[in-house]
Amino acid sequence: MTAKLLKDSKVSNSGEESFSHLVEQKVLSLRRNIxxxxxxxxxxxxxxxxxxxxxxxxxxxxxxxxxxxxxxxxxxxxxxxxxxxxxxxxxxxxxxxxxxxxxxxxxxxxxxxxxxxxxxxxxxxxxxxxxxxxxxxxxxxxxxxxxxxxxxxxxxxxxxxxxxxxxxxxxxxxxxxxxxxxxxxxxxxxxxxxxxxxxxxxxxxxxxxxxxxxxxxxxxxxxxxxxxxxxxxxxxxxxxxxxxxxxxxxxxxxxxxxxxxxxxxxxxxxxxxxxxxxxxxxTETEVEYMREKIHWVHKLVYMYLKYIKCLYAKIKPGFQPFSSYVLKMFCIHHDINCTIENKTVSKCLDEVLDLMTDYLENDDLPNVFNTRLTYLDIGDIESEYRLCMLDGLRKIKELAVENPTEAYFNEVIKDVVEQSAGTVDFFRNKSLKIACQGVFSA
Ligand SMILES: [Zn+2]
Structure with a gap:
């Protein structure tokens, strides 16, 4: 029994490591033209x-x-x-x-x-x-x-x-x-x-x-x-x-x-x-922070989140779950507070997603330079789409960790985004949350 648990955790650790690698490769390929x-x-x-x-x-x-x-x-x-x-x-x-x-x-x-x-x-x-x-x-x-x-x-x-x-x-x-x-x-x-x-x-x-x-x-x-x-x-x-x-x-x-x-x-x-x-x-302090000061892993997480956000935005033109600026605020908040010693995309992404969930559920997201200035209005239609994207990100990770190959990762991203965004009815958003959760628990 102990041996089996050990083996499972080894498998899962290597799955997480591979996931970090997959995200890094994805971001690097998205920056090939840049x-x-x-x-x-x-x-x-x-x-x-x-x-x-x-x-x-x-x-x-x-x-x-x-x-x-x-x-x-x-x-x-x-x-x-x-x-x-x-x-x-x-x-x-x-x-x-x-x-x-x-x-x-x-x-x-x-x-x-x-x-x-x-x-x-x-x-x-x-x-x-x-x-x-x-x-x-x-x-x-x-x-x-x-x-x-x-x-x-x-x-x-x-x-x-x-x-x-x-x-x-x-x-x-x-x-x-x-x-x-x-x-x-x-x-x-x-x-x-x-x-x-x-x-x-x-x-x-x-x-x-x-x-x-x-x-x-x-x-x-x-x-x-x-x-x-x-x-x-x-x-x-x-x-x-x-x-x-x-x-x-x-x-x-x-x-x-x-x-x-x-x-x-x-x-x-x-x-x-x-x-x-x-x-x-x-702006200048912010540009310098993102260029030179933020931890590389957090920068990767930020670019990965932007990529997934863009996929959601493409599916429902006119609606985007988050602006890039808001995603950046989340990542700077995390960068400042991250206590993970050996930072990996996998571990830091989990924490960023938890942070995003907390802010979405309980509070407005403060600007890092001026906490009196906040983002994310709760209750609007985008907020439902935001929860869908967070669930989608967790699902993508869960599936990719189980089978961490590049081809499968790409397929999973496409399928999960399409499936979850497809449950969003922007004209009847009441049932949205339930529909979204339904998809992922199925
Ligand atoms: Zn971190």
Missing amino acids: ISERADKLAEVVYRSVYVILDKVSELEPRFTVSEILKVGSYFEGTKIDKIDEFDFLVVIKELSKPGAIHINKGPDVFDEGYLMKEPGMVQIKLQDDDLKMKWRKYVIDDFLTGFQQPKDTHKRRQEFGSFVLESIKIFAKTQHEWRDLLFEPGVNMFFNRGGLTLLSISDSERVILKAAEVHHPNTVLELEYDGSAISVDLSPAIRYDRVKDCFKAGDCVNERLAADVLERGSILLVAKQGNTFRITF
Whole structure:
């Protein structure tokens, strides 16, 4: 009897080890297109194209002169999977980022469709000196800086940040034959019927084509094409703010070391949102954490969760169980608190899933930098889909540990996701939980 138990636990240990290996191989294969010379080249050429466009923006509107183009988002964070299809940049507005240029008003009243929302992590901005107030007066309403846009007032569209991005591109387009194929709605969008605008290239064989650009208030999205693949580039205006302690309380952060990282950096970024509100972000500390500080095993777990989440999202377009950002928050929480000595994907994934279950059942998920800011509304339809995904992840692991081969693992992922997502009826979600549990106990 003892011998049998020993044998079983050995089998199961090796199954768990193999499972960790399978997840690692899966993630590495999902990053095959990301960690490549082609991706590096593309990142470089996209950055240079953005630089040239923003340089032209500053000629057209000197107020929007940019001091930094910050590389953010999953590609630069080292957690991108699947394919190179998006790049995110924060565009730092030079004049407003000088020390002492702005004052902030914390915890503003934010109205969302007529409802008052007290959202932690948001601020309003007042300009400090009279020269700046004068210079930026068309972007100031009731004393507060607007997010560089007034979408309701169509006449003023042309003074938005995004509008100048479009105008700049239009100037480049005029120098190229493709101009005749351009559909242009000032301040809103531009599309090329066919062809597109050739942006900077590294060599003749490396052409990046701009197909469209759209203002999404307050960010602007460029649609590019490179070597047959579509790439979306997101540009969000931001202000660098050096009085960190105005926006950040170390006591609100989940961890002392992380709080020290924020304070040592010496500035934070305020990213323009709708109307006159700006979001306090710790993007640079976060990108650095994910790139360099998080344990490799936890990074693997994060990418694996993102992959499974995307499969669920594909099955029910318009619904995703979790955003990548929320999954990242879970993994940072776990990284900070993980006490497992010999970390493996298998062991850490179990703990992350337990953590996710706890937060889903009992509480909101706090932002790691500001615990007053929470995610996951309980009771909405997504929350049911989230439980389904957690059950699915456990089931995938259970089956893969029993038979840890690559072919079976892939099959199991596909089957379990399809089967469990298929039980979700988004129009009758009452019976969902029961249906989901039924599938897995069967
Ligand atoms: Zn761990």
